[in-house]
Amino acid sequence: MQDVIIIGAGPCGLSAAIECGRRGLTTRIIEKHCLVHSIFLYPTHMQFFSTAELLEIGDIPFPTPNDKPFRYEALSYYRKVAEHYNLSISQYEEAVSVERLPDHTFIVHTRDRSGTKQRYEARHVVISTGYFDHPNYIGIPGEDLDKVTHYFREAHPYTGMRVAIIGGSNSAVDASMELIRVGAQIDMIYRGETVSENIKPWVRPAFEAMVQKGKIKLHTQSMVKEISQLSLTIQGLDGTVTEIDNDFVLALTGFRPDRHLLASCGVELDGDMEKPLYNPETMESQVPGLYVAGVIASGRNANEVFIESGRKHGVHIAEHIMSTRAKH
Structure with missing residues (x-):
């Protein structure tokens, strides 16, 4: 039984794991691809819009000689942060559903690359999945061509x-x-x-x-x-x-978050934007004990949440979990 399972090893998921770990909570991250996969999918020579300071997590400085860091620098930085905090990350393992039990704990069902199924128990779950797996298709003839x-x-x-x-x-x-x-x-x-x-x-x-x-x-x-x-x-x-x-x-028509995990555990999505209902002060959804972090919180508007703002979600989540534990 973990205190917290985080689904998604992007910067916001890593930040959530770090903040929970700092408060003595046991955590595990489930990631269906590699560490910070969305950044890995960025163009090879991409330079960020943000300064390095706005991409930092876990109070670890982001060293760079450039005014704005490049993709390859970010990949190195987040690898080193994950190593520094000794984060427990299951890479190349996909969370396929989240089940809430009558005792208000959760089971996260996963499947790895070989097809082997696993299940993890947790008192709390954070969904911090990105959006680069799901491009916005135009829906026109020929869009499926190899070119x-x-x-x-x-x-x-x-x-x-x-x-x-x-x-x-x-x-x-x-x-x-x-x-x-x-x-x-x-x-x-x-x-x-x-x-x-x-x-x-x-x-x-x-x-x-x-x-x-x-x-x-x-x-x-x-x-x-x-x-x-x-x-x-x-x-x-x-x-x-x-x-x-x-x-x-x-x-290059943009991407959208995958909301099937939210739906699997009963999180309500608001209107056409399919934005999950949650408390912005705690990041907790209307399902007690289940939180959202990062771009998944923005619904269809993927430009609403960036690393700069999503990296702070982990603090809200960790503090709320600790406050609920104190009450019990």
Whole structure:
């Protein structure tokens, strides 16, 4: 019987485990992939929007010579933090359901890579699953072709190719700037009037210059209607239909949290945004003893919670667990 089982070994899950451990609670983290898997899935050369201080957990300094740290630095940092606190982490083991028992304890049912099933007992459960496993699909013909991906890792495979980028967020802009360096021909298709207002301020001027020079062909107020092996079809809001020659498509349309674990143990989801009902002061859901931490707390709006804010959820959770134990 563990005091706390945390599902998800992202920064927010690690922070929750650290804060609970500091208060003498026994913890185990269940992670279906590798440590901080969402960060691992970021583009290889990605630089964070945040400063290192805002990514720190467990009062461990994040050393970096850069104004904003890079992905590879974050992977190293979180590995070292997990090692420093000797966190108990079961990697490559998926939590498939959470069962609440009549005595108000929980059983977490898991399955590892070999298919072996396990069950863990806990007095409290924290669900801190990320969202990079579940891209927002467009739902158009051809989206399932091999030439289409919802993940951009690095530019090299697209050297000299005709690449379409669907989206106008930081991920889309960053990808386009990397693709320019390998001589790709870039079409960026976005339904808004312009790219996101939240583009990194040190990237935006260079991106806009590339658009003005014709290095990036920007199709705003447009949507992709169909993808074929050698082209794709876009339609403007005015109804204009255009076919573009194309080799690869990066559908960078964002991701959404997986809510099946919340549903498995009876957590209510609020409205169209499917935001779990919880107390923001304690992070406890309406199921006593079950908490949410990190981006899963934001429902469909994955831009509502970031590492900077989600890393603090662990303190609220640990303090609330200790207060409930004191009452008993």
